[in-house]
Amino acid sequence: xxxxxxxxxxxxxxxxxxxxxxxxxxxxxxxxxxxxxxxxxxxxxxxxxxxxxxxxxxxxxxxxxxxxxxxxxxxxxxxxxxxxxxxxxxxxxxxxxxxxxxxxxxxxxxxxxxxxxxxxxxxxxxxxxxxxxxxxxxxxxxxxxxxxxxxxxxxxxxxxxxxxxxxxxxxxxxxxxxxxxxxxxxxxxxxxxxxxxxx
Amino acid sequence: xxxxxxxxxxxxxxxxxxxxxxxxxxxxxxxxxxxxxxxxxxxxxxxxxxxxxxxxxxxxxxxxxxxxxxxxxxxxxxxxxxxxxxxxxxxxxxxxxxxxxxxxxxxxxxxxxxxxxxxxxxxxxxxxxxxxxxxxxxxxxxxxxxxxxxxxxxxxxxxxxxxxxxxxxxxxxxxxxxxxxxxxxxxxxxxxxxxxxxxxxxxxxxxxxxxxxxxxxxxxxxxxxxxxxxxxxxxxxxxxxxxxxxxxxx
Numbered sequence: 131x132x133x134x135x136x137x138x139x140x141x142x143x144x145x146x147x148x149x150x151x152x153x154x155x156x157x158x159x160x161x162x163x164x165x166x167x168x169x170x171x172x173x174x175x176x177x178x179x180x181x182x183x184x185x186x187x188x189x190x191x192x193x194x195x196x197x198x199x200x201x202x203x204x205x206x207x208x209x210x211x212x213x214x215x216x217x218x219x220x221x222x223x224x225x226x227x228x229x230x231x232x233x234x235x236x237x238x239x240x241x242x243x244x245x246x247x248x249x250x251x252x253x254x255x256x257x258x259x260x261x262x263x264x265x266x267x268x269x270x271x272x273x274x275x276x277x278x279x280x281x282x283x284x285x286x287x288x289x290x291x292x293x294x295x296x297x298x299x300x301x302x303x304x305x306x307x308x309x310x311x312x313x314x315x316x317x318x319x320x321x322x323x324x325x326x327x328x329x
Numbered sequence: 330x331x332x333x334x335x336x337x338x339x340x341x342x343x344x345x346x347x348x349x350x351x352x353x354x355x356x357x358x359x360x361x362x363x364x365x366x367x368x369x370x371x372x373x374x375x376x377x378x379x380x381x382x383x384x385x386x387x388x389x390x391x392x393x394x395x396x397x398x399x400x401x402x403x404x405x406x407x408x409x410x411x412x413x414x415x416x417x418x419x420x421x422x423x424x425x426x427x428x429x430x431x432x433x434x435x436x437x438x439x440x441x442x443x444x445x446x447x448x449x450x451x452x453x454x455x456x457x458x459x460x461x462x463x464x465x466x467x468x469x470x471x472x473x474x475x476x477x478x479x480x481x482x483x484x485x486x487x488x489x490x491x492x493x494x495x496x497x498x499x500x501x502x503x504x505x506x507x508x509x510x511x512x513x514x515x516x517x518x519x520x521x522x523x524x525x526x527x528x529x530x531x532x533x534x535x536x537x538x539x540x541x542x543x544x545x546x547x548x549x550x551x552x553x554x555x556x557x558x559x560x561x562x563x564x565x566x567x568x569x570x571x572x573x574x575x576x577x578x579x
Contacts (some may be wrong), residue, residue, distance in 0.1 A: 154574040157453040161464050163434055171434040174441075177373065177427055182439050187375035188427060192367040198369050206361040215357055233486055237552055237563070240352050241496045246573045262487040276357040285491050288573045292494070295353040300500065301559035304509045308331070308347045308502040322562040 131248060134221045136282070138228035138265060145249035145273075147221075178188060180304060207275025218270050218277040228255075228282065231264030236281045239294040247282070247289040259284035269293045330359065333472045334501065334564075336528075338515070339481035344508045348564060351498040371427040378440035379417045381407065388416060435517060442517065467546070468529040470539050478534025479515070479551070483524035490571075497547065497566035499540075516553030516560035525550040525565065538566065 131146035163171045192200045207215045226298070231287040255265060259282065269291070270282035280293040337343040360366055377383060385392070385403045388410050393398060411417050433441040451460040471477050489495075503509040519526060528549045530536040537546035547566035554561045 134343060136365075150573065152569050153452075154454055155569065155572060157451065157455075157459070159449055159451045160448055162448050163442075163445040164448070165436045166444060166446075167436075168446075169436045171436050171442050171445060172456075174377070174433055174435040174439070175427075176431040176433045176441065177425075177429075179431075181373075181422060182377040182433070182435055182441065183373060183375065183430075184377055184435070186437065187373060187457055188371050189374045189427075191370050191372045193370065194361055195365055200361060202359075204362070205367065206362055207357040209357055210362050233490065234554070236490060237486065237495065237565070238351075238498075240498060241494065244494060245551045247569050250557070262491060264490075275359070275456070276355065283491065284569075290571060290573075295356075297353040299351075299554065299561045299563075300504060301556045301561050302509075303559040304503075304506060306559075307504050307506075307509065308349075310502070 132222060133249065135225045136228055136255075136265075136267070137188070137225045138187045141254035142225060143249065143253055143255060144251055145253075145289070146245040147245040148248055150244040150246050150290070168283050215275055216267060217275055220270050220273045221267075223273070226267050226269075228265040228267050229280045231266030233264060235266070235279070235296050236264055236283075238294070238299055239279055239281070239292070241292055241294040242278060243293050245291040245293070247291055256284070256289075261285055273324060290291060335472050335476045336479065336501075336511075337476040338479045338511070342511065343476055344511050346501055346503055346508050346512060348499040348501045351500050352561065371430075373422055373425045373427060375417075376419055376422055377435070379419050379423075382437075384410070384416055389446065425444070467539055467543060469542050470536065470542065476529060477528050477530055477538060477540070477549070478535060480527045480529065483519070483522045483525055484527065484550075486523055486525055486552070489525050492571055493567040494569045494571050495550070495565040495567050496569065499564045499566075501551070501562040501564050512562050513555070513560045515551065516562045517555045519551065519553030519562075520555045520560075523550050528564075537568075540566070 131148070133144040133146045136143050136145065165171055172185060174185065175188060177183060192202065192205075194200050207217070209215050253259075259265070265279050265282040267282070268277040270277045278293045279296045280291055282289060282291050284290070331347050332349070334348050335343060335345045362562075381404065383576050385407050389403050389406050394401065421520060421534045434443075434445055436442050447464050448462040449462050450458055451462070453459050459466075469475070469554050501512060505511050515526075528534070528538070528551055530538050545568060547568050550565045550567075552563045
């Protein structure tokens, strides 16, 4: 298994990352749909009311103002201040520096992926992880402009790497009451968030 | 759309408040080197009539014996057709941008089907089919006549994060002065004790929460933070323990 090197306070640990899927722990359920003859049906896209496009028939394309197609690799990353940012290396590119993680940051993180860490080497951070401490790092599975936040933690038996983005929390005062009345903008935003695969 | 959640505390006081997803916005956006933003479009690259199975049937004939070899021979023969006459390209359709589309179910003949029979298949962690059943209708149980009960239990944050994965998060928000006090007081208690409080639905408040109709059931915890006269109350949802899959016995 491909391994990454994690360093903290002069000690390092080489470990592989195996993605943790809920289905691998508990199993899963899926809805199968059949027509009146008992044939299995799949979801497809219908365009102009007559063209059936099976799954995999639609691609995303980026284009510039002149209508020319643009490769994703030609794009550059820009932060919120408008400054161009450099690509962040993959976690496999070299030793990854760990720092002590804050529990409140971990709790504010929107989780994207969870990995079980696997290694034949002795884990030099085992004692502190087992005591409930968290170790934090910047994480990119592949090189990219934006790195995720990640925390290493233990359940006492295994070590996990939980990745995502730590949210900037909004603290509400008495005068910041949320309007219970629906606005058109809210409804549109909700529509955009709908995942049609659920149907 | 404002979404509501109906809480009842351990003193039987209840209030409807709102909540929203706690999803951070991207810190980095992608631009062209000249500083302009690219436009993203959906483009057609294939259709039912140019799919491999349809082309095989149309150009070579139906599959007579369903073994893998016969299928492979058909596909090799199709490759020759593709090299000679480009039947996989529909000049009218391919490359067209999609601005409006519908989702439909289709049968293996790629015909839309409108009367479907649904069956739920349950698989074990070992990928074995363990049950087939009629899909259950799961309705939201967090608002209107349903209530989400505060358990009153204060569980240490650190102990919880070592046991479960808190995968979904919502921020709970007041809608007026009274609900501000209701939520602020709870957030303050949780903040002072550095604790998470389990909350649940149902008569006894021990049922998982279903946030929307057709959604999944989740166990839930409330976390509170206070900064001066303001608060942040987070509803954490989980449907997964922090544990690795069982290793197959050799």
